[in-house]
Amino acid sequence: MNWQQACELPYYGGADLGATWDREHTVFKLWAPTASGVTVQLFATGTDAEPGAAMQGEHPMQPAEDGAWSVTVPGDLNGVYYVYVLQFPDGHGATVVDPYARAAGANGQRGMVLDLNSAAPEGWQQDARPDIPPHSRAIWEVHVADFSADEHSGVPEAWRGTYLGFVPADTTLDGDGVHPTCLNYLKALGISHVQLQPIFDYATVDETAPGGYNWGYDPLNYNVPEGSFSTDAFHGAVRVRECRAMIQALHRAGLGVVMDVVYNHTYHTDSWLERTVPGYWNRRWNNGQMTNGSGCGDDLASERPMVRKYIVDSVLYWAREYHIDGFRFDLMALEDVDTMNAIRAALDRLPGGERILMYGEPWTGGGTNLEGGAQPSDKRALDRLSDRIGFFCDDTRDAVKGNVFDSSNAGYVNGAPQCGYDVLHAVGAWRSGARGFRPRLATQVVQYVSAHDNFTLWDKLAAVARRGDYDAADGELLAQNRMAAAICLTCQGLPFFQAGEEFGRTKYGDHNSYQGPLSLNRLDWRRAHRPEFAALTAFYRGMLAIRRAYPRLAGAAGEPEPFLLALPGWLIGFVPETEGNDPVGQLVVYYNPERTRQWAALPSGSWRRLCDGTHAGTTPFGPICRDALELEPRSVTVLVAE
Structure with a gap:
């Protein structure tokens, strides 16, 4: 399907795609304009392997307006699982999980009808986003499993590595009552927001078996929480309730929650979306092959009208129903400028939506094929992007501690003081235009030196210094670590840290631990409280306090460059x-x-x-x-x- 053919498909502008539950009936609606027939099948369980598994019925859907199919099924279907079965004029068929499903069974192979109010933790209706002044913002990135999986975390064993690992407010190292861990630790650190690596349902971890691990950049069901982080992956309401409980606990501690979202690709080329409207959802080269700007071979075509609508709808759903405080866009340059601006405008229309953060990676992983004159959301597009959409500044990152793709390459703090030329421009959030891009506001610039990708900061410093003992509290590396952090916290912009950076987090030289093991990725809470590393944490805590106390350091009120x-x-x-x-x-x-x-x-x-x-x-x-x-x-x- 080419650009012209895609644009000729009808656009469905309604807000009722998916399964809309009511106690008396549920309305199922799917956009599938090229299908010749659609049926919804209902099931008692999310998989055939569970006790009581059985189909509970199937209902033909009728063509509705603008390419949609619809059917109203009577009765209270809360907790019933379903899939759509589509037929196409060429004779082929497809079974799909509803792209708008709100819950799912184990491993996301069936959607689930859900009364969202029944899947809310106690007090959820009173939950509210904390009001965090722009100059006080500082992001701390963590993977849900990494946060509490350590056996010394003080979190109850059944909750370790899950959403509920964020809930206890008073955990300490091995329960000693002295050394804070997890949420108890975060409350005193001084960061304002926790950025969670992907928490929507992803494809590469078997939710029915313990021990699986992945960072989660492999989307399966965009509007469903990941089941491996819940205490029960089989019953779809559990993951929804527990994900909300995690967010509620962070809000109760005064912390915002940023969701890492991956709207640039799907994990499978044969995704639910692609099965629903074949040829529509993904970008392709002229030879018909899907583009690979994501490194996964199946870029989503955000510039196409219904793809854009889907992304906007999904972001709004998480903002409304999960009270998310911000969105971090993976490989944001694969999203076109108009889509990113549409998301920003839609969030701004929510109550308090202007406070919801938006930022992303202004690059791709490879070539793609944007159609219809669409412009990628990279640093060259800052004049067209909303000035309240931020971007990770790899120029700052590499100037401070060395290029991420060369383990021995040094930066300003660890042996290459000549990188000070770039650090000078980082101080004013690059508004001088020295590198060919010119942010309009300092707050567009995410200032950072480490994230989940590439080496941890400690491991990068050790690699440049040729240190092989990652557990040694090397005095020179500690000084470099402190200096890198203090630069981020005295430059204008939005500071960002990888979880554990503040206590010398190490992955023992592994620069790409996306598949685990968890033992390598989990936060080491004993290391956090070793005296030398606890002193490093205290330094971060003090610098964060200075930044909050002196608002003009951030440049968040439009201050000029220092x-x-x-x-x-x-x-x-x-x-x-x-x-x-x-x-x-x-x-x-x-x-x-x-x-x-x-x-x-x-x-x-x-x-x-x-x-x-x-x-x-x-x-x-x-x-x-x-x-x-x-x-x-x-x-x-x-x-x-x-």
Whole structure:
């Protein structure tokens, strides 16, 4: 199906696709304009292997408006499983799970009719998104299983590695009552949002067997929570209730929840979507082969009208029914600009929707074939993208600690001070246009040095330094780690961290642990409380507190780029702009990438330390400084005027 043929298919604009439950009846509606017949089959269970498995009936669907098929089935069908069976004019048939299914059985092979109110934890109706000021935002990325799977996490064994691992508010290391873990730990860290790696239903983990692991970038059912994170994958309402309970617990702790979404491809080329309207949902080259910009060989054609509608509808569903606070888009450049702007506009129309975050990766994994003049959502499209759609800045990442694709390549903090040229531009969130892109707002720029992809920060620093003992609390690596974090937290923009970065998380040199094992990926809560690494965590906590206390560091209110000081060599110094002429409370920030102490001139006035490269916090410490200051090696220093 080419672009013209796709655009000639009828557009269904209704908000009622899927199974709309009512106590008296359920309305099933599917967009399948090229089908010659559609039937809905009902089942007692989500799989044939369960006790009591049986088909409960089948109902022919009737053509409705704009390419949709519909049937109303009487009775209370809450908890009934279903699939659609389609016939096509060429004689072939297909069985599909409803693309709009809200729940599913084990391994997502049947959708489930669901009364959403019956799948809500106690108090869900009172759950609300926390109101987090833009300057206080800081993202912490984690995989649901990694968070609590450690046997020392203090989480009840049955809940480890599940949605419910986020629920207990007072867990400690081995239950010792002293060393906080999991949510108890997060409440004191100072981050504002938890970004969850994919939590929608994905294809590569067998939900019926323990021990499976995957990061989840292999979508199966976009509007259904992943069953392997629930305590019961067989009964579809359980995963919905427990996923909501996780979000509710994070909200109760004052933390927002960002959902990592993968609308750029499906895991199977023969996906439910592609089976429903063959040839419509995926991009293709002129020879008919699906494009592979995702690295998975089946890019979704977001520029096509019903694909765009599906993505917008899905995002809105998660925002409304799961109270999600933000969306991180995987390989965002595979989504076209108009689709991303449509999502932003749709979220903004929700109550409080303007506060919902949107950001993504402004790149692809390979070539694709956008049609109809559509423009990819990469850094070259910033003039067309909403200025409230952010992007991960790989320029900052690589300048600070070295290129991610070369394990030995160094950056500003670990042996290549000449990268300071790029770090200078990172300070002002790249609004100078030095790299050919120009954000309009600092808050568009996600400033980070590690994420789930590639080496952990600790492992990258160890690789450059040629350290083989990842468990050793190496003093040089600790200094580099602190400096990298402090740069992210003193640059304008939105700071982002991989979970455990703040205690030297290691995967022992594995740069791509997407298939596990869980023992390698899980957060090591004993490591978090080793004294040397606990001190690193305290440094992160102090820097996060400084950022919250001095809002203009973030540039979130539209502040201009900081005023740069003239300093020798590769030292960097800057003064964040302030209103008025009163110097009290003014900050000055210095970066010293050298392995030796360096002298730097101070602006006029009296200054005291908030951070000396090792210790950080909002309470000034140390003697008053005037005229000049000796900076510690490999350090970020923050001073406040008195």
